Amino acid sequence: MKPAADVLKDLARRSNVSIHSNSALVGGVEDAAAEDDAERKEKELDALRRKPSLQPVPASESGASISLAPWEVLHALARAISLSNRGAGRGLAEHWGALKYTQALTGDPHSFMKLSPEGRDTADYYKALQSSELGVGFAVAATERILRHRYPDHAVSIVPADTALRAGWALTSRDKGPRSGYRYRPHFFAEVWKPGEPSRVFPIAAKGNHSNAAVSHTQLASASAHVEAVHIGAWDQTPSLIHSTELPLDGPLTLHVLQTKGTGGWLRGSGPSRQNLDESLEEENHFPGIQPPVDGDEPRDKEPGFHVTSDRYEWFRHSLARTAAGGVTAFTGDGEATIPYLTTRQGRKRFTGIAHPATGSVHDASYTLLGTRFVGTDHVFRLNRTRVEAFSGVAADLFELLAGQQVEQYRSEIHSRRSSWPKETWDRRWKGPVSIHPDGTVLAIRLLIS
Template identity: 60%
Template sequence: MTKGVLRDLARPSNVAVQSDSALVGSVEVAVAKDDKKRAEKGTSLRRKSGLEALPRAELGQSVELAPWHVLHDLAQALSLSRQGAGRGLAEHWGSLKYSQALDAVADSYIQLSAEAKGIARDYKRLQSRELGQGFALALARQALLRRYPDRFVSFVSADVVIRAGWSKGSVGYAYRPDFFAEVWKPGEPSRVFPIATTGNHGGPKPSYSQLAACSAHVEAMHIGAWNETPCLVFSTEFPSEGPVTVHVLHARGEDGWLYGSPEHPLRSVNSPAEKGNIVPGIRPPTRGDRVPQSEPGFHVQSEDSAWFQHVVARTATAGTTAFAGDGATTARYLTTDQGSRRYDAGVAHAASGSVQDATYRLLGIPFVGTDHVFRLNNKRVEAFSGVAADLFALLSAGKAEEYRSEIYARRGTWPGQTWDPNWGGPVSIQEDGTVLAMRLLRLRKSTSTEDAST
């Protein structure tokens, strides 16, 4: 039974995608309905205008994925979260609770498993939100890579980035994106896309309302000129019958670019991040002599552009080292306001010292990282998350700039297989050099290292 679950996690299947004019119209109706209710109560809400369907060439009506790839994306999304009780280094293992949540039907579509359909109502909300994040990031990566084939796409928690530069009062604003997608190329300005994600078990109609709500969350972040920040919004539907369906819209914009200037040049990612002191609020354009009042939210203007690029890149790097289980290196890439002390409390990864903590060769590549043992169908299984050994050596030495140049150079060279017979379980390797793997627990060797190919 357990071996069957592991095989299912590695089986490629399809994810249904809805992004068309019909979805745009349904979301506009949901927005109008909600705005009317708010007007009756004397309130209003700013939303991202101009949401539209993605071009067919970027996603189409379906995308091929294995469930294990989705859980890998979710695990990395959780790596810097504060949702768990493990003071930083335990959060990403929360993705493994969904190991039996998805059925991948070959030549068909991913759908919820019988186990996932039978969970309690309160837990379904968490399930749809977190699994929705995994599906959204997996699809956002594919869409943005097709849009920018010569660039790399990294994801980072928007909340963690915001804490680096805005005062506690403005951080308390209720609306904000869930993630930033950094579309980058070594030595050039990055472009950042706010992303809002959610999910539901109720069918297409709740997704329309959820996307209407997401439009307010992405509107809370302006990067560059007023109302010119491109964005993506997702609502993933987990029906009791039928395929998992990701509803997605985007907004165009001419900005989101993070340029340097003579006064504020772009900085090497190797240099420590500085605490930001950005004025809260979004500043609308000045009309004549009239200076309009700022709107609630977060605004990255030209003088903060280089700082923002630096913090986004450093925070994404911190997410990678947290995923590998190295608290001390993670703390190095975060500011105090971002919670670096949470990671300093942990033990430095042994691979950055003289003894390695967990090392495995997966699909022919040596990785270092951290492992976790739990029960799946009453069988003990082990999961491993880590980074390619040579890349981890760069990160632990503080060479984030060299790490980013190296993963950019290796685009398209990583193995695409989702099963390693020597390891004996599903394996997912991402373009950033990270890996997530799981198998039935084997007896440990007496040595502290193990080569999974032996």
């Protein structure tokens, strides 16, 4: 059993993550999709509608590999699931689920990241859960890097797709409103934005496996159906990114990633007015379905999915910005600050009342990390019999803006400061790993100081 102090050092140690994106991958995914279509036809099931024209991500944007510390991956995962409503967490403690993987990954600057012995042991019992959740962490980290390289003057926000969509559509039987009955949806939206300008939105699908490249091909074929379920603007013009993280039990991990291009995804208002993001989001009840282009004079039946048409651009931009802000306040453990950012269908009630024992977070902690003061919540647990303290929060001045529902000012601040946050992964005064993200959030861990 590795001493907890050594585990913390491993969390802060960067190593390389291989990126696989080329024409051979496209071919493998197309073959997997064709095989799946044939199987569905034999079972008399409809073929899935998938994104057409998958393409590699240019090496100039993705590189052959990216350098990441395991703690940065866990921070990406924690931010992504802060509004996920999984299990008994009641929302306030969802992000602590990322801490399950504090010993799952290993590597060093001169090698490629892989599963640690503890990660391999866990995979024997929780293979699907571990690969799925770690796949989210790597996909989110890679998406942000690709899009920041593509749009250097913009900020990138990752928003859980189900939460954002629920502001306008009923997704499942527990939601009130006209339901779609369609189970294929993106996992996240990546909003690329700059204050005062139209933003662009990319549906994202993130999967993972503990097998091999052939399984990743199958996962990407499925992922292309997930991202196809949301159209923003014209038919089949919404750009997207799909990911499958291969985490083999006996070698380095590989992130397989493909993209689709298009002229859509832009949230351009139809007039000079621009909705104030400081105002509460109104829940709407859109009828599901994507409208294909007309065929001659005859309108075509709608396809299953969700269509953000031009009259919904301002509303959807509002939903994305408010949902992202609510994810940050939930990450700090402040339920009261989170409630105004969510509609009833998005899960506002999860942040009211008493949380289940040992799961609730409380916004009552403050630390200075890498020279910046953060406020948030902490969590104490045992790591290999040693008590450790984890802290999640956001820069104190940014929290004051979010608590006051000053979303416009918050976005202006994080856009202007997006490249100035510290890049270090260890704080000597804190004596542990620290990850600071451009959205102003921080995740830190250390041995508990008695």
